[in-house]
Amino acid sequence: MRLDIVLRVAAKLILPLMLVFALYVQFHGDYGPGGGFQAGAIAAGAVILYGLVYGLSAAQRLVPVAAVETMVPLGVLVFAAVGVAGLLLGDNYLDYDKLAHDAVHGQEWGVFLVEAGVFITVFSTMLAIFYAFAGRGIKE
Amino acid sequence: MREHAPVLMVVVPLFGAVLAALVRRPGPAFAVALACGFAVAALAIDLAVAVSAGGPISYRLGGWAPDVGIEYRVDALNVPILLLLGVTAAVATVYARRSVASELPVGRVAWFYALYLLCLTGLIGIALTNDAFNAFVFLEISSLATYAMIALGRDRRALVAAYQYLIIGTIGATFYVIGVGFLFLATGTLNLSLIAERLGEAEAARAVVTGLAFVLVGIAMKVALFPLHLWLPNAYAYAPSFATVFLGATATKVAVYLLFRYVFSVFGAAFVFEALPTGALLIALSLAAAFGASTVAIFQSDVKRLLAYSSVGQIGYATLGLALGNAAGLTGGLVHLLNHAMMKGAAFMAVGAVVFRLGTCRLEAFAGLGRAMPATMAALTVAGLGLIGVPGTAGFVSKWYLIKGALEAGMPWLALLIVASSILALLYVGRLVELIWLRPRPADAAPVAEAPLELLLPTLALAAATIWFGLDTRFTAGLAQAATVGLFGGAR
Numbered sequence: 001m002r003l004d005i006v007l008r009v010a011a012k013l014i015l016p017l018m019l020v021f022a023l024y025v026q027f028h029g030d031y032g033p034g035g036g037f038q039a040g041a042i043a044a045g046a047v048i049l050y051g052l053v054y055g056l057s058a059a060q061r062l063v064p065v066a067a068v069e070t071m072v073p074l075g076v077l078v079f080a081a082v083g084v085a086g087l088l089l090g091d092n093y094l095d096y097d098k099l100a101h102d103a104v105h106g107q108e109w110g111v112f113l114v115e116a117g118v119f120i121t122v123f124s125t126m127l128a129i130f131y132a133f134a135g136r137g138i139k140e
Numbered sequence: 141m142r143e144h145a146p147v148l149m150v151v152v153p154l155f156g157a158v159l160a161a162l163v164r165r166p167g168p169a170f171a172v173a174l175a176c177g178f179a180v181a182a183l184a185i186d187l188a189v190a191v192s193a194g195g196p197i198s199y200r201l202g203g204w205a206p207d208v209g210i211e212y213r214v215d216a217l218n219v220p221i222l223l224l225l226g227v228t229a230a231v232a233t234v235y236a237r238r239s240v241a242s243e244l245p246v247g248r249v250a251w252f253y254a255l256y257l258l259c260l261t262g263l264i265g266i267a268l269t270n271d272a273f274n275a276f277v278f279l280e281i282s283s284l285a286t287y288a289m290i291a292l293g294r295d296r297r298a299l300v301a302a303y304q305y306l307i308i309g310t311i312g313a314t315f316y317v318i319g320v321g322f323l324f325l326a327t328g329t330l331n332l333s334l335i336a337e338r339l340g341e342a343e344a345a346r347a348v349v350t351g352l353a354f355v356l357v358g359i360a361m362k363v364a365l366f367p368l369h370l371w372l373p374n375a376y377a378y379a380p381s382f383a384t385v386f387l388g389a390t391a392t393k394v395a396v397y398l399l400f401r402y403v404f405s406v407f408g409a410a411f412v413f414e415a416l417p418t419g420a421l422l423i424a425l426s427l428a429a430a431f432g433a434s435t436v437a438i439f440q441s442d443v444k445r446l447l448a449y450s451s452v453g454q455i456g457y458a459t460l461g462l463a464l465g466n467a468a469g470l471t472g473g474l475v476h477l478l479n480h481a482m483m484k485g486a487a488f489m490a491v492g493a494v495v496f497r498l499g500t501c502r503l504e505a506f507a508g509l510g511r512a513m514p515a516t517m518a519a520l521t522v523a524g525l526g527l528i529g530v531p532g533t534a535g536f537v538s539k540w541y542l543i544k545g546a547l548e549a550g551m552p553w554l555a556l557l558i559v560a561s562s563i564l565a566l567l568y569v570g571r572l573v574e575l576i577w578l579r580p581r582p583a584d585a586a587p588v589a590e591a592p593l594e595l596l597l598p599t600l601a602l603a604a605a606t607i608w609f610g611l612d613t614r615f616t617a618g619l620a621q622a623a624t625v626g627l628f629g630g631a632r
Contacts, residue, residue, distance in 0.1 A: 073161035073254070080154055086202075093147040095203040 004053070011053040018046035029115055030108065036118025043119070044126035056134045065131060068124045075121025082113045142186070146199040146212040149183045149222065150265050152176055153229075157257035160250055169250035170237050176257055177233035180264065184226030188219045192622070198270075206270070206331045213270035213333070216626035217405065220474060220619040221267040221397045224481050228389045229260055232382070232485065235598040239382045239492050243294055252292055256386065259285035263394045272320045272330045275398065276313065279362065282394075283309045286387060290379040301374035308371040312361025319354030322347045336406045348407075349416065355402055356418070362395035365459055366429035369452040376448035381492030384444060388451055389485035393477045396458045400474070403462060404627040413465045422463030427557060429456030434564035438571065443491050443501045446568055447484065450527055453565070454480045457558075461542055467624045469545025474620035476538035479609060483526035483535060486602035490520035493591035493599060506572065508581030512588040515596055517576050519603035524569035526606045529562045533610040537617065 022043035029035030051059030082096070089098040096110020097103040156176035160169040190197060196215035200206065214222070236256070244252055262282025269275050287309070291302035324330055326347040327338040339348060357368075364372040372392075376384045403412050413419040430453045437449035458480070461473020491501050493516045498505050510517045526535035539558060546554035590596070609616045 069164075070162065073158040076154070077158045077162070080151060080158065084151065084155075087144055087147075092200055092203045093144065093151065094201050097203065 007053055011049055015046050015050060018042060018049070022046065026115065026119055030111065036115035037122050039115075040119040040122030041126060044123045044130070047127055048130050051130065051134065056131070060131065063127060068127045068131065071120050071124035072128060073121075075117045075119070075124065078117030078120060079114050082110055082117070086110070142190075144199070145183050145186050145190070146197060146214055146268055147201065149180060149187070149226075150212075150261055150268060152179045152183070153257045153261040153264065157254045157261060160257060161254040164250045166241065166246060166249035169253040170233075170240075173236065173253040173257055174233045176260070177229040177231075180260065181226035181230035184222040187214050188223055191215065191219050207329055207334060210274045211270045211331055211333075212268045214268065216619075216622040217400065218267045218397065220478055220616075220623060221394060222264065223619070224393060224478055225260070225264050225267060225390055228386065228481060228485060231598045231601055232386050232389065232489075235385065235489055235492070235595055236382045238592055238594050239385075239496055240380065242496050243380045243382075244292060248292060252289065252380070252383075255285045255289045255292075256383070258282075259289065259386070259391075263390055266394050266398060270332045272323060272332055272335065273317075274330075276317050276320060279313055279316065279398075282391070283313065283362075286375075286383075286391065289383040289387075290375050292383075293378040293380050295378045297374065298378035301371075301378045305371040305375045308361055308368070312358045312368075314358070315354050315361070316358030319351045319356075319358055322351030322354060326351065332401065332406050336408070339407065339411075352402075352407055352412070352416070352418075356399070359395055359399050359402065362392070363399060363459065364392055364395075364452055364455055366425050366432055366452060366456060369429065369433065369455075372452055373445050373448040376451065376488075377442055377445040381444075381488070381495050384448075385485055385488040385492055388447070388488045389481040392451065392455055393458075393481055396455065396462075396473075396477055399459070400462055400470075400627075404470075409465050409628075419463050419465055422459055423554070426456040426460035426463055427554075427561070429453055430460070430558075430561040431564065434561060434568065437568040438564065440568075441503045443494075443503055443506065443572065444488070446503070446572070447487050447491065450565065450568060451480075451484055453561070454484070454527065457538060457542060460558075461538075461545060464542075464545040464549050464551075466545055466548050467621075467628060468541055468548050470624045470627065471617065471620045472538050472541030472543075472545050474623055475541060475613075475616050478616050478619070479526065479534035479538045479606070482602050482605045482609065483523045483533075486519050486599055486606060487523035487527070489595065489599040489602065490516045490523065493595045496595060497588050497591060503572070503575065506575050507579040508576070508585075509588070510577040511581060513590050516591045516599060519599045521573055521576070522603040522606055524573060526610070528565040528569055531610075532607065534606045534616070536610055537613050541617070541620075 022039045025034040025042060026036060026039035047059055047063055050062060083094040085099065086095040087093050091098055097106045099106040099109045153176045156172045159172045163169055163172070187197070191214050196213060199212040201210040201212065240249055240252060259282045262278045262285060265278030266275050266282065269278060287302045287306045290305060291299055320330070323335055326345050327335045329335055329338065361368045376388060379387065403409065433449045433452035437446050437453065440446035440449060458473045458476045461469045461476060494505065494509065495501050497513065522533065526533035529535040529539040539562065543555040543558055546558065
């Protein structure tokens with residue numbers, strides 16, 4: 001009989017809210033404070049909380065180590081690739097004007113995709129750090 | 141596509157780093173690194189040709205104007221550095237495969253290549269960007285990758301060395317960014333050319349002097365200028381051999397370039413050398429580096445550490461050229477960056493080949509090695525002669541310009557001290573050469589074969605370059621002189 005029932009129930013209540021809030025921060029970044037870095041940190045916080053309450057192995061079932069190690073470079077790839085898309089469309093690197101039918105929408109799309117890349121890398125990097133520290137001393 | 145060459149030089153190794161991290165297997169990761177190395181070299185040559193034909197190139201990231209966005213700028217001053225980075229990346233990566241495979245566990249090799257390419261991205265970025273804050277970002281990219289590369293060394297002391305460098309490097313970066321903050325306060329812009337324009341109006345402001353002090357001290361930590369060099373010997377000694385080769389040939393050179401950029405094209409020589417006592421201070425520190433570090437190098441028992449201390453001393457010559465503040469001195473400082481990269485690259489490669497064959501680079505392991513590994517040891521000897529500054533090697537050319545600069549500046553005693561400091565180099569190189577060629581191999585030593593071709597060819601290429609550019613100075617000195625002419629606004 002574990003005595004941390006309050007913790008477990010509270011965590012279960014908070015986790016979905018954290019994830020939704022992360023998405024809110026992610027998509028609200030265009031209009032106000034927020035963006036990929038903050039959203040990635042909040043989402044990673046949710047997984048880390050899950051790991052702290054339910055154990056490292058539970059967290060690693062949710063987000064496997066291999067997925068984390070792939071996502072770290074993947075986010076950078078998304079960011080850099082959006083820049084190259086601008087290059088291929090005839091603009092300078094990181095110029096998003098031609099990504100959509102007009103410049104304003106192009107910039108909106110460009111920033112949206114770049115922020116998605118930031119989210120992926122920040123989320124996975126924070127998890128990678130957490131896994132590395134939490135996994136210390138555990139025999140593989 | 142050619143007009144995008146400046147940004148491609150950064151984007152190609154960045155993509156390479158991401159790909160190397162995604163494939164996660166040593167073979168493909170190395171292939172990616174090799175392709176990036178040659179692509180970067182080709183882009184650097186293309187940029188050099190374009191600049192010499194059509195003058196400075198400006199590239200606006202995202203199409204934003206320089207006062208709001210980030211501008212990359214290629215001119216006569218950073219062309220030599222870009223060539224240095226590109227060619228080193230190409231030559232060194234050939235060397236990488238066998239050396240890295242022998243020193244790192246298989247699971248970490250791909251990560252190592254990712255780090256190497258990130259470091260290359262950062263260094264190229266520092267050389268290309270014309271934006272003070274962007275330079276800070278690239279400085280951090282290259283530094284963070286460097287810390288991790290050093291920590292991957294086989295020796296457990298590599299962890300401590302990486303940690304020391306992390307602390308000192310972070311303090312240096314913080315100083316730099318504080319300095320940039322002061323400059324932004326005084327001028328309202330982060331673009332280096334615009335800062336230079338607007339400083340004219342704000343010359344006397346205390347914020348500018350404070351900014352100068354913070355920027356110079358911050359960069360000096362990255363340069364490993366005496367007495368801020370303490371991180372360097374351990375970092376170079378315990379890092380994987382390939383990391384030492386690459387960092388020894390490039391990292392501090394790029395930091396010296398940034399110093400040149402700030403002193404001559406941002407603040408202006410008149411402000412730095414005439415209104416402030418920076419010149420005298422830099423001369424004193426450079427001499428202290430040349431004498432102090434070279435003296436310490438004589439007493440090292442680990443060849444990598446010996447060469448690392450020698451690097452601190454040699455960096456002193458580059459900053460000395462800067463401190464002289466005249467055209468000949470500046471040419472000497474710049475050309476020494478290129479020459480030292482060749483010599484130190486060859487020397488560290490030769491030592492890396494010894495580590496590959498013997499698993500150690502203790503001084504006593506080199507006894508009689510001249511007979512077992514004649515080609516590798518010949519390359520090491522040539523590089524050593526270059527470090528002394530023997531006529532006929534590249535090291536002589538840089539010292540000749542430095543002495544000329546010292547005489548032009550009316551400091552004949554300084555010319556004498558430059559020659560005197562070469563005697564110290566003669567001592568540490570002589571000690572090594574005597575051991576390699578004149579001592580017999582210990583009777584109980586295991587037989588050693590010559591280094592494999594993959595390690596030998598890049599080593600010999602750099603050693604040959606040391607001799608070639610010692611005899612034919614048109615190319616290297618030409619590049620440096622073009623840069624000098626640009627900095628002095630066409631004077632001379």
